Amino acid sequence: MKVTVVGAGAVGASCAEYIAIKNFASEVVILDIKEGFAEGKAMDLMQTASLNGFDTKITGSTNDYSKTANSDICVITSGIPRKPGMTREELIGINAGIVKMVSSSLIDHSPNTIIIVVSNPMDTMTYLVHKTTGLPKNRIIGMGGALDSARFKYRLAEALGAPISDVDGMVIGGHSDKGMVPLTRLATRNSVPVSEFISEERLQQVLEDTKVGGATLTGLLGTSAWYAPGAAVSGLVQAIACDQQKIFPCSTLLEGEYGLNDLCIGVPVVLGKNGIEKIVEIKLSDAEKAQMQESAKGVKATNALLEL
Numbered sequence: 001m002k003v004t005v006v007g008a009g010a011v012g013a014s015c016a017e018y019i020a021i022k023n024f025a026s027e028v029v030i031l032d033i034k035e036g037f038a039e040g041k042a043m044d045l046m047q048t049a050s051l052n053g054f055d056t057k058i059t060g061s062t063n064d065y066s067k068t069a070n071s072d073i074c075v076i077t078s079g080i081p082r083k084p085g086m087t088r089e090e091l092i093g094i095n096a097g098i099v100k101m102v103s104s105s106l107i108d109h110s111p112n113t114i115i116i117v118v119s120n121p122m123d124t125m126t127y128l129v130h131k132t133t134g135l136p137k138n139r140i141i142g143m144g145g146a147l148d149s150a151r152f153k154y155r156l157a158e159a160l161g162a163p164i165s166d167v168d169g170m171v172i173g174g175h176s177d178k179g180m181v182p183l184t185r186l187a188t189r190n191s192v193p194v195s196e197f198i199s200e201e202r203l204q205q206v207l208e209d210t211k212v213g214g215a216t217l218t219g220l221l222g223t224s225a226w227y228a229p230g231a232a233v234s235g236l237v238q239a240i241a242c243d244q245q246k247i248f249p250c251s252t253l254l255e256g257e258y259g260l261n262d263l264c265i266g267v268p269v270v271l272g273k274n275g276i277e278k279i280v281e282i283k284l285s286d287a288e289k290a291q292m293q294e295s296a297k298g299v300k301a302t303n304a305l306l307e308l
């Protein structure tokens with residue numbers, strides 16, 4: 001199993017590290033445009049192999065896509081991150097050009113690959129990869145919901161005073177400060193609805209904190225987060241590489257599902273060896289449906305800025 005990660009920055013390196021530590025891939029290639037940067041990150045990571053006990057071979061490449069040839073899975077993290085006070089949508093001007101160029105170069109060398117899009121604004125970048133590559137929809141996956149759900153569980157556990165492993169919950173919708181739809185109605189502590197343990201008001205606070213999870217970290221760090229994003233990507237890569245048939249909320253092209261068309265947005269999907277094996281349509285309440293419609297409006301407004 002060969003995995004390419006484009007972008008050796010904070011998220012790309014974290015993602016490569018988690019993939020290696022989980023020890024399911026034979027090879028990870030990290031590629032970056034900055035001279036020597038990917039090679040340096042790859043060497044540093046390889047020097048953790050004996051310490052962390054993995055056999056995955058990590059190599060770096062300065063913009064040489066021949067090194068990525070025949071990758072089973074490619075992850076796109078190249079592009080600029082936001083700074084405090086910015087929205088993800090403001091990154092479109094620079095990141096669209098980068099993602100377009102990177103996705104075509106990847107496909108030139110790995111025509112059968114599955115692409116995971118991370119660069120922001122992620123839902124729009126995922127849509128752009130569809131328009132650029134024309135790959136079947138099961139082979140283009142946007143990562144956002146897995147991260148947002150992890151943050152939701154973190155906030156739920158905090159509110160409940162419970163261990164995170166006792167908590168389950170999912171965030172669907174757009175990966176944006178306003179567009180996320182944390183499904184509080186379906187969140188549970190060991191199968192019991194969380195509303196049995198905390199007030200509606202506290203749950204609303206959890207929802208609000210979850211939606212601005214990325215912005216909160218950007219304010220603290222001065223740039224956006226990388227550990228949880230890297231871990232979330234590695235979870236998707238592992239589910240595909242190991243044909244786990246697990247459900248994750250991912251951004252995918254909708255063609256009528258959830259009453260939405262012609263956009264990529266986060267919904268639950270089953271991930272396995274073919275990428276997106278199935279879009280899972282769960283029954284939403286009227287309020288949740290309305291939130292999804294609103295979220296889709298936001299994503300479509302950003303998509304409209306693309307020069308296709």
Ligand SMILES: NC(=O)c1ccc[n+]([C@@H]2O[C@H](COP(=O)([O-])OP(=O)(O)OC[C@H]3O[C@@H](n4cnc5c(N)ncnc54)[C@H](O)[C@@H]3O)[C@@H](O)[C@H]2O)c1
Binds near residue numbers: 009011033037143144
């Ligand atoms: N979808 C998500 O949940 C999620 C989570 C975190 C970050 N992100 C996004 O991921 C992107 C990367 O974030 P980061 O913190 O790693 O940024 P970073 O600046 O640390 O790293 C980005 C890297 O991309 C490289 N790059 C730029 N243009 C390139 C090109 N044409 N080809 C190859 N490499 C190129 C840069 O040299 C840099 O090393 C940002 O757009 C950020 O908003 C998304």
Ligand SMILES: O=C(O)C[C@H](O)C(=O)O
Binds near residue numbers: 081
């Ligand atoms: O918040 C960001 O800009 C980066 C990423 O989308 C995140 O949610 O951490």
